[in-house]
Amino acid sequence: MVAQSDSSNLHHVVIVGGGFGGLYAAQKLAKAPVKVTLIDKRNFHVFQPLLYQVATGGLSPADISSPLRALLSKNKNTEVLMGEVTEIDPEQQTVKLRYRDVKYDSLILATGVTHQYFGNDWEKNAPGLKTIENALEIRRKVFIAFESAEKEPNPERRKDWLTFVLVGGGPAGVELAGALAELAHGTLKEDFSEY
Known part of the structure; x- marks a missing residue:
């Protein structure tokens, strides 16, 4: 985690999303002279390619999940926040969470994908496989x-x-x-x- 006094003058990169894209971005910035804040609504990363194994009972959810803090623990310039983004204000360069606002200099949106039913109520009988x-x-x-x-x-x-x-x-x-x-x-x- 970044000490506030050490990083207040650094360029602040906020990453929204702890999936593959967000995690990769944070890891690539690990040695850059920037402060990084990764925000995700969950405090863990899911290895999505193995979700089918969870769906068929071959693996448990814990087998394909890793805590974001542990994955990024060696990144001395990175802070991980668990929270759901409620609003992004580009003019104020602020990401708003329910419990606080986070200012940024650069913003990376890596929120992932979801399945699409094109306005139909099919999810009940045909669940996607993203989570x-x-x-x-x-x-x-x-x-x-x-x-x-x-x-x-x-x-x-x-x-x-x-x-x-x-x-x-x-x-x-x-x-x-x-x-x-x-x-x-x-x-x-x-x-x-x-x-």
Whole structure:
């Protein structure tokens, strides 16, 4: 963490977002003659490429999460703040959080991405896979489907319970499809007899 008296005259770079982009920016600025403040609504970084493993029960959330403070602990010029940005005032060069305002000289917005439903209410039945919460919701739905299929006497309805539709053929979708197949035909095969 930066001592206020040592850094008050330094160029202040504020980074909003502790994902790959924000973390990389902070690490690149570690030896620069600047003060860095990284702000994220969570105090941990999620290794998103492994979210599919959390969704299928192969890993726990802790396995793919690392505290931001620990990841940046060697950066002597970096302060990590947990908070949600409520407003950015470019004229005043201020990032506003609920509990304080943070002035900046340079601002990096690295807030990441989210899934888009184009105004449709599909998230309930088709959750995205961008956060740990998304992965845990998918896991919950997958295991409920297996449990429901196990007690379903009608073979056609049982088949319906065990049919999963993935939208998106990017890395997360492909990895999730493979992990679901492995789960169904390997990992859970001996635990469930009715499919």
